[in-house]
Amino acid sequence: MSDLSRFAINQITTKNLSLDLAVETYARHGVGGIGVWMDYLDAAGIAAGAKRIRDAGLFVPCLCTSAWVNLADPAAYRAALEENRRRLDAAAAIGAPTLVVVPGSLATGERDLVAARQRVEDALAELLPYALAAGVKIGLEPLHPMFAGDRSCLNTFAQCLELCDRLGEGTGLVADVYHCWWDPEFPKGLVAAGVERLLTFHLSDWLTPTRDVYQDRGMVGDGVIDHAYYRDLLNRIGYDGPIEIEIFSRLDWWQRDGDETVRVCVERCAPLVAPRVRQTPSSVAAIRA
């Protein structure tokens, strides 16, 4: 029997399951944790959802995601910050140590990406004291550059590391191989982040061809990402935090039965999520990065 104690499934992977059904299904398959999305948690009710997760014995690596702040209208921007405070509270309520930041990018009609990035930094700096008080980390997740126009202006691991440095305590990195696998600097970035700043690690696969920009991620093993390489790299840097599969798949997995999806997730990820073997410091220096 594989040790799945650090393995979580992000519930968007089983898009058609309610929070209750996802919790029940994941637990039945021996999965350790569930990555929670705000809309499912709201549908379940925060207190009821928290109890359901706790009763099933699942851990929660993160709550997805922050509300977008790509809003030129001051009132709308303030409302987005307030909504983000609510989500930080919700993360605390379900025991999620991290709120994954997906902040949007350009506002309507805007073309200045530097300004959009500054707006995000300002918003996060303003939210940070609240996050620290709530005991929830702000998880900076670089999103694939193909999302730079709309979903997020945080697009490389190095960019997020620098932002993390500027914001300081209470922030960290959410790494997702789907978003970063192409980046020649990603391995170096993981080493630089280290175990203190690496909050959670997401898996899925890059399909060639990719038929849909947003919702055509592949099951681990069905694409071109070298997952074994990342498993070894994470072991070498001493990472023993959550490893979480997260698949957006309108064209395939979202059309399947949730139970089947979870079964295949476990089958494909079990070899990647075993508790790490401790390494000597010299093996860290030898990392290919």
Next chain:
Amino acid sequence: MSDLSRFAINQITTKNLSLDLAVETYARHGVGGIGVWMDYLDAAGIAAGAKRIRDAGLFVPCLCTSAWVNLADPAAYRAALEENRRRLDAAAAIGAPTLVVVPGSLATGERDLVAARQRVEDALAELLPYALAAGVKIGLEPLHPMFAGDRSCLNTFAQCLELCDRLGEGTGLVADVYHCWWDPEFPKGLVAAGVERLLTFHLSDWLTPTRDVYQDRGMVGDGVIDHAYYRDLLNRIGYDGPIEIEIFSRLDWWQRDGDETVRVCVERCAPLVAPRVRQTPSSVAAIRA
């Protein structure tokens, strides 16, 4: 009347026009140059195509593209190098100073992106003496990270600059805002490349949403890219080379009449391609980068 002397249209923009028709149409609209694709040139015949372009008085900023070298089979790999030599000769024949390198990425079944990148570097190092003898530069073009699995393992401007440094004389950079606009390091990279290494500059626009990963580029002005910013940056670094529009648009522009497409290209790009105003060195230091 706008000065279009440095402005070229890459012929893939008018996919349905033969080389002859593209040359005739561009020249009639006062466009200065044509970016040529190998398949159109082969269809026309290299000598006949070269004469047609020369007679029309068009310049050729580049020939697109190198043949892919993502081939594990040694014989197929050797054949790809030989084909690239043929394309270098073709570039010389039509007066194109640059062969745009799009080298492919992972071979079938391959997952090691580091190995794929090394293979590309090895291939280019082997081709370089031939390119130098032909008087044609090897133009390293970073392709958007969404093409890292198949079309190219060269994915950031910084990565290509480093490769250019290693390969040395006879290589340079092909910059395309569509591929690089999201990159926080792109402006710095353009400054670092400088006028000596920046071989040509491509325009098109990023549409939100993007409906097709490969062939849904937008007409300049229809998307979110800040073209005026890049025009000013290029002027400040002293770039006075070609500026070329290149649109892959299966869903829109490829379905329109070529003459209309060319008319709109000219209309949208004329404000971006005026011969540069000379700047003082201090204005270069003030570049936002």
